[in-house]
Amino acid sequence: MSNLQKEDFSAWYIQTIKQADLMDYSPVRGCIIFKPDSYEIWEHIQEEFNARFKEEGIRNAYFPMLIPESFFTKEKDHIEGFSPELPWVTEAAGEKLEERLALRPTSETMIGTAFGDWINSYRDLPMEINQWANVFRWEKKTLPFLRTSEFLWQEGHTAHSDEEDARRRTMRMLQVYKEVIEGLLAVPVYEGQKTPSERFAGAVDTYSVEAMMKDGKAVQAGTSHYMGTKFAEAFDIKYLNRDNEHVYAHTTSWGVSTRLIGAMIMVHGDEQGLVLPPKVAAKQVVLMPVGPWKKKPEIVERLEVLQKDLKATGIRVLLDDSDNSPGFKFNEWELKGVPMRIEFGPRDMENNQVMVKMRDLSDKVAVSLDEIMDFVPKALDEMQVRLLETARENRKANEYTNIDTLDELKAHIEAKKAAGEVPGFVLAGWDGELETEAKIKEETGFTTRNMPFNPPVEKTTCIVSGKPAKHTVWLARAY
Amino acid sequence: MSNLQKEDFSAWYIQTIKQADLMDYSPVRGCIIFKPDSYEIWEHIQEEFNARFKEEGIRNAYFPMLIPESFFTKEKDHIEGFSPELPWVTEAAGEKLEERLALRPTSETMIGTAFGDWINSYRDLPMEINQWANVFRWEKKTLPFLRTSEFLWQEGHTAHSDEEDARRRTMRMLQVYKEVIEGLLAVPVYEGQKTPSERFAGAVDTYSVEAMMKDGKAVQAGTSHYMGTKFAEAFDIKYLNRDNEHVYAHTTSWGVSTRLIGAMIMVHGDEQGLVLPPKVAAKQVVLMPVGPWKKKPEIVERLEVLQKDLKATGIRVLLDDSDNSPGFKFNEWELKGVPMRIEFGPRDMENNQVMVKMRDLSDKVAVSLDEIMDFVPKALDEMQVRLLETARENRKANEYTNIDTLDELKAHIEAKKAAGEVPGFVLAGWDGELETEAKIKEETGFTTRNMPFNPPVEKTTCIVSGKPAKHTVWLARAY
Ligand SMILES: [Zn+2]
Numbered sequence: 001m002s003n004l005q006k007e008d009f010s011a012w013y014i015q016t017i018k019q020a021d022l023m024d025y026s027p028v029r030g031c032i033i034f035k036p037d038s039y040e041i042w043e044h045i046q047e048e049f050n051a052r053f054k055e056e057g058i059r060n061a062y063f064p065m066l067i068p069e070s071f072f073t074k075e076k077d078h079i080e081g082f083s084p085e086l087p088w089v090t091e092a093a094g095e096k097l098e099e100r101l102a103l104r105p106t107s108e109t110m111i112g113t114a115f116g117d118w119i120n121s122y123r124d125l126p127m128e129i130n131q132w133a134n135v136f137r138w139e140k141k142t143l144p145f146l147r148t149s150e151f152l153w154q155e156g157h158t159a160h161s162d163e164e165d166a167r168r169r170t171m172r173m174l175q176v177y178k179e180v181i182e183g184l185l186a187v188p189v190y191e192g193q194k195t196p197s198e199r200f201a202g203a204v205d206t207y208s209v210e211a212m213m214k215d216g217k218a219v220q221a222g223t224s225h226y227m228g229t230k231f232a233e234a235f236d237i238k239y240l241n242r243d244n245e246h247v248y249a250h251t252t253s254w255g256v257s258t259r260l261i262g263a264m265i266m267v268h269g270d271e272q273g274l275v276l277p278p279k280v281a282a283k284q285v286v287l288m289p290v291g292p293w294k295k296k297p298e299i300v301e302r303l304e305v306l307q308k309d310l311k312a313t314g315i316r317v318l319l320d321d322s323d324n325s326p327g328f329k330f331n332e333w334e335l336k337g338v339p340m341r342i343e344f345g346p347r348d349m350e351n352n353q354v355m356v357k358m359r360d361l362s363d364k365v366a367v368s369l370d371e372i373m374d375f376v377p378k379a380l381d382e383m384q385v386r387l388l389e390t391a392r393e394n395r396k397a398n399e400y401t402n403i404d405t406l407d408e409l410k411a412h413i414e415a416k417k418a419a420g421e422v423p424g425f426v427l428a429g430w431d432g433e434l435e436t437e438a439k440i441k442e443e444t445g446f447t448t449r450n451m452p453f454n455p456p457v458e459k460t461t462c463i464v465s466g467k468p469a470k471h472t473v474w475l476a477r478a479y
Numbered sequence: 480m481s482n483l484q485k486e487d488f489s490a491w492y493i494q495t496i497k498q499a500d501l502m503d504y505s506p507v508r509g510c511i512i513f514k515p516d517s518y519e520i521w522e523h524i525q526e527e528f529n530a531r532f533k534e535e536g537i538r539n540a541y542f543p544m545l546i547p548e549s550f551f552t553k554e555k556d557h558i559e560g561f562s563p564e565l566p567w568v569t570e571a572a573g574e575k576l577e578e579r580l581a582l583r584p585t586s587e588t589m590i591g592t593a594f595g596d597w598i599n600s601y602r603d604l605p606m607e608i609n610q611w612a613n614v615f616r617w618e619k620k621t622l623p624f625l626r627t628s629e630f631l632w633q634e635g636h637t638a639h640s641d642e643e644d645a646r647r648r649t650m651r652m653l654q655v656y657k658e659v660i661e662g663l664l665a666v667p668v669y670e671g672q673k674t675p676s677e678r679f680a681g682a683v684d685t686y687s688v689e690a691m692m693k694d695g696k697a698v699q700a701g702t703s704h705y706m707g708t709k710f711a712e713a714f715d716i717k718y719l720n721r722d723n724e725h726v727y728a729h730t731t732s733w734g735v736s737t738r739l740i741g742a743m744i745m746v747h748g749d750e751q752g753l754v755l756p757p758k759v760a761a762k763q764v765v766l767m768p769v770g771p772w773k774k775k776p777e778i779v780e781r782l783e784v785l786q787k788d789l790k791a792t793g794i795r796v797l798l799d800d801s802d803n804s805p806g807f808k809f810n811e812w813e814l815k816g817v818p819m820r821i822e823f824g825p826r827d828m829e830n831n832q833v834m835v836k837m838r839d840l841s842d843k844v845a846v847s848l849d850e851i852m853d854f855v856p857k858a859l860d861e862m863q864v865r866l867l868e869t870a871r872e873n874r875k876a877n878e879y880t881n882i883d884t885l886d887e888l889k890a891h892i893e894a895k896k897a898a899g900e901v902p903g904f905v906l907a908g909w910d911g912e913l914e915t916e917a918k919i920k921e922e923t924g925f926t927t928r929n930m931p932f933n934p935p936v937e938k939t940t941c942i943v944s945g946k947p948a949k950h951t952v953w954l955a956r957a958y
């Protein structure tokens with residue numbers, strides 16, 4: 001058994017996603033190919049979010065990808081935040097354009113312009129739209145799924161009559177993100193507020209859900225922003241209220257992206273490869289004939305019946321009757337993270353049973369063929385719940401809440417490194433000053449992840465200044 | 480009642496899609512905003528195709544949008560066909576790029592490069608992938624949905640071990656297109672082969688399904704291409720066959736786009752506005768209280784029950800209990816093309832009935848509340864079938880198969896114009912020469928749509944040269 005995940009997590013990650021056939025590099029810097037096995041995970045994520053958005057009364061739409069340069073300059077913080085990363089179209093159909101067009105990094109400016117046109121009266125509010133789209137951020141360091149020059153995401157944009165309603169939407173979507181990321185991807189997250197320096201460019205308040213990877217590093221899994229009237233002022237999103245006054249709307253935006261795929265892999269994967277939560281796995285069950293060759297036809301026929309029966313109940317099932325050896329197949333499907341393997345050979349046939357191996361458990365169990373149809377969905381549901389619990393336990397084991405000074409933090413990081421362990425998430429008090437936050441990053445590489453709504457404990461003194469803490473923050477290294 | 484559709488079809492089209500809230504223009508030339516009511520139509524189209532692709536064993540994936548210039552130059556015909564319309568990224572993150580990157584107009588070159596890497600042995604074939612994506616063609620004349628600088632589409636790309644298998648896939652997808660466009664959008668199409676001059680840039684053979692709009696003009700609704708080994712040679716898609724020889728794969732591609740939305744509107748819309756086929760309508764049924772105000776609460780309560788019951792059976796239903804007058808609401812929902820309107824007032828309550836108006840029929844019918852739950856899905860199914868039949872009749876009425884010379888064609892077009900009627904589709908004999916085809920276009924504005932597989936009659940002499948016809952072709956003006 002390999003020790004690569006433990007010894008070199010990054011190498012393990014790249015090797016695993018390549019071998020499991022999830023992605024390939026492309027000739028365009030930082031742009032990856034989402035191969036069918038990863039794209040299908042994304043489709044399951046989309047299905048779940050679309051169902052949630054519908055419940056919330058949010059409708060999908062599609063806006064142009066190209067954004068005129070002049071749009072960006074309307075909101076000062078926004079352009080400052082994004083301009084270093086923008087790719088530009090400067091020519092089309094053989095002619096130089098009069099104005100450069102950016103490949104959207106996000107659509108606040110495009111949708112803000114449209115909202116400015118569409119919203120006239122309080123009757124038009126709230127206006128709540130979501131878009132599934134490709135977006136571009138030309139970043140220096142890229143990592144498949146987690147940080148790519150082009151990625152796929154959903155971006156919700158809403159406009160409201162007042163702050164209260166806009167803040168309610170902001171917080172509600174953060175909650176939806178938590179529910180879906182935990183419920184579907186089995187990735188536990190901390191919800192909280194970003195510090196001012198980590199806010200979305202142009203937002204009044206940014207909230208996030210943050211997940212811990214197996215190497216202890218953080219992934220920002222989703223964000224939700226309250227914009228106040230800043231974008232409304234920049235894009236003239238005004239409406240006539242019930243008192244017949246023209247006033248600015250309050251806007252929000254919120255998004256999750258294909259980085260969720262990377263986070264899910266880094267939370268559940270093990271030395272054998274991927275471990276996929278059943279709800280998003282392209283294949284939930286693989287059926288495999290085992291044992292002496294001669295018996296194969298009747299064995300395969302029985303498995304075909306089982307495959308058909310399982311398929312009919314909506315289970316995503318595959319029968320691998322290829323000529324490869326069982327050992328080869330075991331490895332292959334474990335690497336690909338298929339949640340359940342069902343083996344069936346001549347002896348099993350005699351005993352009217354199959355052998356079942358769940359991807360996240362080490363033992364095989366015998367299950368009677370009379371009970372298998374009830375067993376499979378139940379076992380998949382249990383695995384879904386178990387993965388979240390296991391991830392919570394892993395996370396808990398790597399949370400540190402007793403570190404009170406920067407020296408202690410440095411010592412903690414050194415000690416973990418020396419022991420070949422992960423430094424994880426550290427809960428700290430923070431005096432709310434930009435300088436103390438910057439100093440943490442500078443001296444340790446840890447950054448503030450968020451100020452959690454429900455921290456395990458409240459920290460009372462700032463980890464840098466020793467002054468009374470204004471906030472309790474999660475610190476971690478981040479992807 | 481307006482006569483706009485009859486008198487100025489283009490003006491009717493633009494007015495209808497704007498008033499029905501399907502789209503808005505954007506500040507980027509030729510790029511439109513797909514508002515929720517049109518985007519949802521697209522989502523229903525996607526659902527149906529995804530189900531079909533799955534049945535065919537074709538899986539979705541996602542490839543980078545930006546294509547290095549050098550990729551295009553690998554297949555000569557391909558670059559010649561597309562280069563006049565490409566937008567280019569030339570700078571990113573503040574630096575000029577070493578190589579320009581095109582915004583994909585289609586992904587043969589990107590996916591061809593990947594297939595070249597992924598395909599090694601006959602065991603890897605067929606490789607069959609579909610992508611849902613935004614694509615760009617910077618065209619001079621644009622028209623919402625039908626021809627936009629950025630549009631949404633699916634593009635299928637497959638590689639096969641031999642010509643036979645590749646041609647089978649090419650023809651099969653054309654058939655899938657016909658089934659879905661007729662079955663879901665109720666738009667009848669002619670399937671046939673494109674003439675060489677109308678082939679996809681780089682294809683050996685291009686096939687299309689062509690639809691006739693109410694103004695007699697044609698919309699190419701879907702295309703399927705057999706590439707031979709041309710792209711395989713350009714992108715080195717070679718495999719080791721069973722005889723241990725390295726040989727080129729045979730590839731195909733096929734696509735439909737958001738122009739289907741425009742075609743559907745132009746086939747079914749009428750002077751009152753949109754007429755949406757029930758299978759793709761965002762709302763299939765609108766419930767409306769009518770009659771004296773005082774009775775309203777109990778009327779609305781009964782409609783709320785009906786709404787809930789219909790929703791539970793999967794019907795997409797809306798209750799409009801706004802304060803607008805019934806006349807205003809009738810117009811609004813007719814304009815938006817909602818297939819079924821159900822009215823309910825105090826007298827209906829006494830009679831235990833509702834009044835039902837189907838969008839495509841002029842009479843209202845009374846339906847007992849005891850039978851309404853059976854009635855609604857049945858009436859929607861019937862409307863779906865009826866729309867296709869009506870469209871077939873409209874098309875039949877505008878097909879001309881007795882025109883044998885270019886002078887007759889010109890006279891036909893003039894006569895129709897003078898009568899305020901549409902010139903429609905003309906079936907003609909063609910000698911297969913590029914010059915005769917060019918002459919038709921030059922002198923009449925009609926172009927060859929396709930060489931139909933099942934023409935109503937076989938034409939025997941060329942409409943231009945009078946020589947024996949090699950092919951029977953549909954001629955029409957086209958969008
Ligand atoms: Zn799936």
Ligand SMILES: [Zn+2]
Pocket residue numbers: 519523760761795
């Ligand atoms: Zn729908």
